[in-house]
Amino acid sequence: MPKDKQPDITEQMELLLRGADAVYTADELRRRLAEATKPLRIKLGLDPTSPDIHLGHTVQLRKMRQFQDLGHKAVLIIGDYTARIGDPSGQNATRPMLTAEQIQANATTYFQQAGKILDTSSGKLEIRYNSEWLAKMTMMDIIQLTAKKTVAQMLQRESFKNRLAADQDVFLHEFLYPVVQGYDSVVIESDVELGGTDQTFNCLVGRDIQRAYGQPAQIVLVMPLLVGLDGVEKMSKSKGNYVGVTDQPNDMFGKVMSIPDTLMENYFTLLTDLPVERIAELVDSDRTHPRQAKADLARTIVERYYDQPAAEAAAAEFDRVFSSKQTPTEMPEIAISAGTIGIVALVVQAGFAKSNGEARRLISQNAVSIDSEKVTDIEAVVNLKNGQILRVGKRRFGKIVLK
Numbered sequence: 001m002p003k004d005k006q007p008d009i010t011e012q013m014e015l016l017l018r019g020a021d022a023v024y025t026a027d028e029l030r031r032r033l034a035e036a037t038k039p040l041r042i043k044l045g046l047d048p049t050s051p052d053i054h055l056g057h058t059v060q061l062r063k064m065r066q067f068q069d070l071g072h073k074a075v076l077i078i079g080d081y082t083a084r085i086g087d088p089s090g091q092n093a094t095r096p097m098l099t100a101e102q103i104q105a106n107a108t109t110y111f112q113q114a115g116k117i118l119d120t121s122s123g124k125l126e127i128r129y130n131s132e133w134l135a136k137m138t139m140m141d142i143i144q145l146t147a148k149k150t151v152a153q154m155l156q157r158e159s160f161k162n163r164l165a166a167d168q169d170v171f172l173h174e175f176l177y178p179v180v181q182g183y184d185s186v187v188i189e190s191d192v193e194l195g196g197t198d199q200t201f202n203c204l205v206g207r208d209i210q211r212a213y214g215q216p217a218q219i220v221l222v223m224p225l226l227v228g229l230d231g232v233e234k235m236s237k238s239k240g241n242y243v244g245v246t247d248q249p250n251d252m253f254g255k256v257m258s259i260p261d262t263l264m265e266n267y268f269t270l271l272t273d274l275p276v277e278r279i280a281e282l283v284d285s286d287r288t289h290p291r292q293a294k295a296d297l298a299r300t301i302v303e304r305y306y307d308q309p310a311a312e313a314a315a316a317e318f319d320r321v322f323s324s325k326q327t328p329t330e331m332p333e334i335a336i337s338a339g340t341i342g343i344v345a346l347v348v349q350a351g352f353a354k355s356n357g358e359a360r361r362l363i364s365q366n367a368v369s370i371d372s373e374k375v376t377d378i379e380a381v382v383n384l385k386n387g388q389i390l391r392v393g394k395r396r397f398g399k400i401v402l403k
Contacts, residue, residue: 006316009030009034012070013029013059015066015219016029016067018269019063019224019269019270020057020221021197021224022201022222023221024204024207024220024222028217030194032191039072040067040071040074041072041075041126041189042068042190042191042192043075043077043185043190043193043218044064044076044370045079045195045199046076046077046079046107046212047082048078048080048083052110052237053110053113053244054236054242056226056228056235056242057245059225061114062117063194063195063223064076064117064118067345068118068124069119070208072191073125074119074124074126075120075188075190076114076127077128078107078130079178080100081131082130082180082184105272107129116245116263121290128188130180133183133187141178143167143180145183145209146175146179148212149209151175178201178202181210183209184206186209186210186213188334189215190206190218193219193221195222196225197222197224200222203220205222206218206220224266227263228241229242229259231259231260236382243256249311249313252298252301253298253302253311253315254314254395255395256301257295257303264293264297265283267301271301271303271304272304282296298314299311299312304312317329322394328397332398332399333399333401334399334400335403336401336403337387337403338402339384339402340381340382342380342381343359343363343368344363344384350360352393352396352398362393363377364378368391368392369390370389370390372391382401387399390402
């Protein structure tokens with residue numbers, strides 16, 4: 001954005017601090033924005049431990065896009081080298097190291113999905129792999145780098161303190177992670193680093209490392225972790241409480257509709273560009289019915305990752321299935337080789353449960369039905385017919401096809 005068309009500094013600060021958990025420090029950010037004679041370099045480090053992006057990841061990516069729209073340059077660091085160490089953030093156990101092949105495959109997919117959010121033009125985005133510099137470091141380079149931090153400083157990390165208090169091991173290589181991540185900031189000359197609350201320690205180490213190398217300390221802008229669909233844990237694919245940015249529109253809409261009402265303000269703030277005043281109106285049950293507010297949220301999110309027709313179609317399909325109690329117009333086919341099968345085996349073969357144990361739990365929770373008839377006996381053997389509809393939970397449907 002040309003400087004003469006940019007919002008004033010107060011408006012920029014309001015935009016950039018919207019939804020933020022903390023900033024180190026606001027005065028530094030304001031000053032650097034006001035005094036900038038060239039685009040600031042905005043760092044976001046991504047360890048490609050998983051190939052897929054969910055809405056939780058987009059919180060930081062959206063903030064990075066806001067900096068881009070104000071004329072600054074995003075520097076996306078793919079931590080292909082640090083991923084081999086394993087980030088100890090928030091962990092009570094050592095993370096497994098990934099192979100180079102896993103890291104590269106994940107990074108490729110991750111970047112493709114991040115392009116749904118970021119401006120990927122060469123003038124606005126720089127992609128760096130930290131193996132570019134970390135793989136070339138000698139033992140002496142590592143020793144000199146680790147000399148910038150003390151053991152006492154490293155033990156301020158909450159997860160390290162908790163593990164030591166529980167008599168659990170903390171390995172030396174885990175101390176290296178925040179230090180080499182901090183060195184990334186030195187190499188790319190970061191002005192601002194974005195991170196989630198679980199990355200606060202790592203990002204602040206980056207400030208210290210930059211000072212030690214004679215650079216101005218980066219501003220650290222910390223974003224909250226998005227709570228998942230269960231309303232308890234942070235959004236995570238491993239916990240199954242996530243909305244993927246590549247989920248199909250109907251699935252995306254239905255998942256958003258399942259969030260607890262208490263999360264709506266958080267989701268509106270972190271995942272949409274709606275004005276604060278409009279969000280206040282939507283989350284006020286005296287002015288907007290919660291179901292309508294949630295439908296507006298779901299529609300807004302689907303439109304962001306697809307388009308308006310897809311969002312309207314997903315809303316109509318949701319109403320048809322969940323309000324009118326009809327089956328979806330489209331659903332996957334479940335190929336079964338025999339007409340008689342145990343209900344547990346059917347749910348697993350359909351891909352609606354990862355294990356027999358999970359299938360038994362779903363059946364016991366009255367979450368399984370065939371042609372709208374609940375199946376509550378985990379020992380049941382069912383005689384299937386072509387075209388019957390298996391439903392598991394609120395959103396998973398499949399049509400039986402006998403081979």
